[in-house]
Amino acid sequence: MMAIELSGASRWLVAGEWRAHPARLVVAVLAIAVGVALGFAVHLVNAAALASFSQAVSTVSGAADVQVRSVAPVGVDEALYPRLARLPGVAAVSPVVELRGRFAGEDGARLTLLGIDPLRAARVTPGLIGRPVGGAVGAAGNPLADDVVYLSRAAMRAAAVQPGDTVRIVAAGRVRALRVAGVMTSLPGMDDDAALAVMDIAGAQWRFGQTGRLQRFDLALEDGVSRAQLLAALAAALPAGAEIVRAEDEARRSASLSRAYRVNLGMLAMVALLTGGFLVFSAQSLSVARRVPQFALLRVLGMPRAGLRGQLLGEGLVLGLAGASLGVALGYALAAAVLGVLGGDLGGGYFSSGRARLSFEPWAAAGFAALGVAVALVSSWWPAEAAARAQPAVALKAGGEAGDPRRRWPWWPGALLLGAGGLAALAPPLWGLPLFGYAAMALLLAGGVAIMPWLARALVAPALGLRWPVPVDLALKRLWGAPSAAAVALSGIVASTSLMVAMAVMVESFRGSVDAWLGQLLPADVYLHIEGAEAGGLDRAVQARLAALPGVTAVRFVRQMPVKISPDQPAVVLSGQPIRDDPEARLPLIGDSLPVPPGAVPVWVSEPMAWLHGLARGQTVTLPVAGEVFVAGIWRDYARQFGAVAMEAADFEAATGDLTKTEAAFTLAPGQAAAPVMRAVRAALPEGLDAQAVIAEPRVMRAQALAIFDRSFLVTYALEVIAILIGLVGVATAFSAQTLARTREFGMMRHLGVTPRQIGWQLASEGAALGLLGGVAGVALGLVMAQVLIQVVNPQSFHWTMETRLPWPLMAGLVAALMAAAAGTAVLAGRRALSGDAVKAVRDDW
Structure with a gap:
């Protein structure tokens, strides 16, 4: 009977305390809710973005059993196609031209342009075949004409066109007008948000300058064939510029794009939750200090220490449950708002295709809620333990101010935690992530x-x-x-x-x-960049016109292209530019540039490239496109997280056979205004490339980069x-x-x-x-x-x-x-x- 009365009194005292000081209760609940909400929102947004991105990649790739891709956008020699088709165990091969492009116009939407052989694709990737609509193919009635294109529903929405209309598509540095003959076949599981344009492979090669080149081969395997043996035979048959790509590799590659970014945001959210834990500790400690006489009275009346400890931990549990529940709801609402404002990459710029769809994940919600409750309980343990150990007689007389000022507070626990934090900061990363670094921050x-x-x-x-x-x-x-x-x-x-x-x-x-x-990187007066020109940019004739513009004293052309070094890692950027004569003036080098041995091909790798691949100055390495090269220096690069390689323009052209350029830096004559030259540069570009051209002064580029x-x-x-x-x-x-x-x-x-x-x-x-x-x-x-x-x-x-x-x-x-x-x-x-x-x-x- 006495236990029941004490339990009722305890509940009455707790309710009275919370009614008397609601602000402290609200702060503690909000502190937990904010940490839970941030962590849950980051998880939901990134899960939605990754799912959308992976689905878009799957849609573009079709449903092939195995894929062979070129490591660079310029593609590989199409002579590889018959060699792959003759391999034992290969039932069919569908050659593909794959180019990144966009619809012509100032605000033209991005798309992926595919050139396929419909007869081959029908056996391997039938979801990529277009379906003619009525008389949209034109008077000739040829659904495979070289000027015919089939658009996905997302591409039609983006271009605001219907079958029968004409669209202008820019890809590989060229603009072409094509007739929309119909819509792509939609298969179950296909992403309707992927912007695709599909045309006959011969037309794609001819019209977009890809004659003799292919970017992809989709393979269908014979029934019962040993996948492991076939992959080994494929690897032996591939040239240096091609690689085998599996679905799991693509999934890891897309996930690694933003892994560090989203893990860091998630860790920061957890640090915010830890901060909330300290505020819960503060609120609970103050509440305990104020109620010491009440607790002492309960102890005198017969409440055991364990009962008092359990009561205070129960208060912490209630705070944690309230904060966690509110945090899960706020996190879902925050994720929905962030997807609409910042997109699926939380502003990081990692994903550009597909619309991320938010979905509630019960297990993730339960996990983050459990974290919030755990933090609240741990934060309440110390005040509960202090209240349970207090002497009732002393506490009744001294109230909430019991304590001996002569007692020295120990310094060693804090120093031990600080020392452990310093040691954790010296530890290497785990699985490529700074987990010990965040442990160091918590300690x-x-x-x-x-x-x-x-x-x-x-x-x-x-x-x-x-x-x-x-x-x-x-x-x-x-x-x-x-x-x-x-x-x-x-x-x-x-x-x-x-x-x-x-x-x-x-x-x-x-x-x-x-x-x-x-x-340091932008010393010129005017810069030109061609977007989406990985497979081809400004040809020699255009380069000559740009170099001869009035008011221009010098032009420095650069060719950039992404190159895949590892199947499960994002591509690195390979650039060819005039650099060998004065690398210190061209790149923000870290340290000096080494002398180049006779006969060696020098390259200068970015800091992320050196970190990820264990490179150092003076090493000799083999790159997929360039072959064996000598690392002459390392330079600082904040634009490409997964690495970049710079090499002399002549060496780049000799290695890739690509004479086009994607960037140009103009040095103007003294007193020459930039605006007239910028207008002249745009006028000198081929028709349609003006939509892909970004022409700006360095100050504008710096402002835009800092805004990003x-x-x-x-x-x-x-x-x-x-x-x-x-x-x-x-x-x-x-x-x-x-x-x-x-x-x-x-x-x-x-x-x-x-x-x-x-x-x-x-x-x-x-x-x-x-x-x-x-x-x-x-x-x-x-x-x-x-x-x-x-x-x-x-x-x-x-x-x-x-x-x-x-x-x-x-x-x-x-x-x-x-x-x-x-x-x-x-x-x-x-x-x-x-x-x-x-x-x-x-x-x-x-």
Whole structure:
């Protein structure tokens, strides 16, 4: 009977506490909800994007048993086709021309242009065959004419055309007018969002300059053939410029495009959840401190320690369940909003095809909810343990302020956690991801919070011997004498501040390094870039016209193409440019360029390329298109995460046989305005290429690149704002609860003659001091965590380095805001605590 009464009393006390302080409850729930929502939203958005991207890739690839692809967009010699068709075990081979293109026009949508042999494709990839519609094929009535094209439904929507209309398609540096003869055959499971254009293979080769070249071979296997033996025979028959591509390879390749980006966002979301855990700890600790007499009374009445511990953990469980449930709902809503605003890559620019469709994932929701509940329970354990171990008799007399100021707070747990964080930062990546780097950040965050009580007393102690006004002197002695109370308030401040500072320093360093890199990479006056010209760009005649334009003193042409080095890794970018005579002036080299041995073909690899493939200056490596080359230098590149290789233009042309160019950098005569030259450049381009041409001055390109950078880090900026808002709200809640818990202290001070104004100044001084301590400690810890992000997480994730740049105005403003918020909140809470009669405040001590 007594147990039932105690249980009812406990529930009544808990309900009363939550009704009396709803703000603290709301902050704790929101802290968990924000972390869960961010993690769940990042997961849903990336899952939707990957599913859409993989489905689009599957639609373009058709349903072949095995595919052979060229490693570069220029394709391979079509003589490979009969060799593959004669291999034992191959039932049929469908040769394919595959080009990236777009509809002509200023805002022309992107598409994939396929040239197929319908008779061969019917046996291998029937989903790629077009279906004629009525008289759309024209008067000749030939559905396989070289000027006939079949569009997918997504392509028809993008071009706003119907069967029978004429469309202008740009691909491989050429524009061609084609008649829409019908729609592509739709098979079950095909993605209706893939923009495809299919035409006869002979027409595609002739009209888009691919004569004698093929980009893909789709193979159907004979029944019962050994797949392993066939793949081995295929590998032996392929030239250096072709590779076998399996469905699982394509899936891994598409997933690896954004893996590091989405894992980093997910980890940042988990760090935000950890920060929420510290705020739950703060709220629970303050709630326990305020209710110590209640708990002591329950203990005297017969509640065991385990029962009290279970009650407080139950409160944490309720907070965790509420926060996790709200976080799952907010995460789904946030994912839907992000898909509409930023797209499936969260602004990272990894996916450009297909429309990502959001779907609710119950198991993922349960996983993130469980994380939120676990964080709430762990954060509630320490306050619950402290309440369970308190002596009831002492707690009944001392209220919420029991504690011996002579007790020294241990420094070693925090130092141990900080040391473990430093060691974790030195560990190598796991599975290509900086998992130890994020573990280091979590350990540093926990260590910084754990060492704060000792650090706060150590920093305040020297000031105690100085002469201060009475309110300030009382505030400093209070902070020195009650380090555990200061720790509760400081935990939320340090956690949120350090997280924000770490992300702000990393983003500022990254942005500044990118800006400096762009300034070094863009020394010319005007730049031309042809988009979607991987399989062919500006020919020799166009190059000559551009070089002869009035006002142009020099033109530097560049040819870029993606090259696949590994079947399950994204392509690297191979570029040919005038570089050998002065590589230091052409590329932002890291270190010097080595002398080239006689007869060797030199290349200069980007920093990500060197990182991913273990390359160093002086090595000799073999590239699929270029053969054996000598690594003469390494250069910094922030544009291509998976690597780039630069080689002399003449060596590039000799290796690939490609004489076209995709970029041009114009140096103008002194005093020549850029605008007339830009108009002349556009006029000199072949018809239709103007839609693919991007012509701009360096300042415009830098501004656009930085705008893309800011868009890709929009989620990070949002995390920064959320972190500081949670921190400020946590400061307000902590000081409010602490001040109200000291009502009897203020009443006794009033009896001794201290005026309310002096108590207000004491509280303001306490708040400002705690805000200063927490802000400075948070900034210092954030700077250390930023170095983990800059020196460990970014190199291991994206394979590039950067110089540290510190946002001093932001950090100074953050500390000032924390001091003002803490001081203001303490004063406002003190007014409430001092509003009652001073005699009533201490009546239970008589």
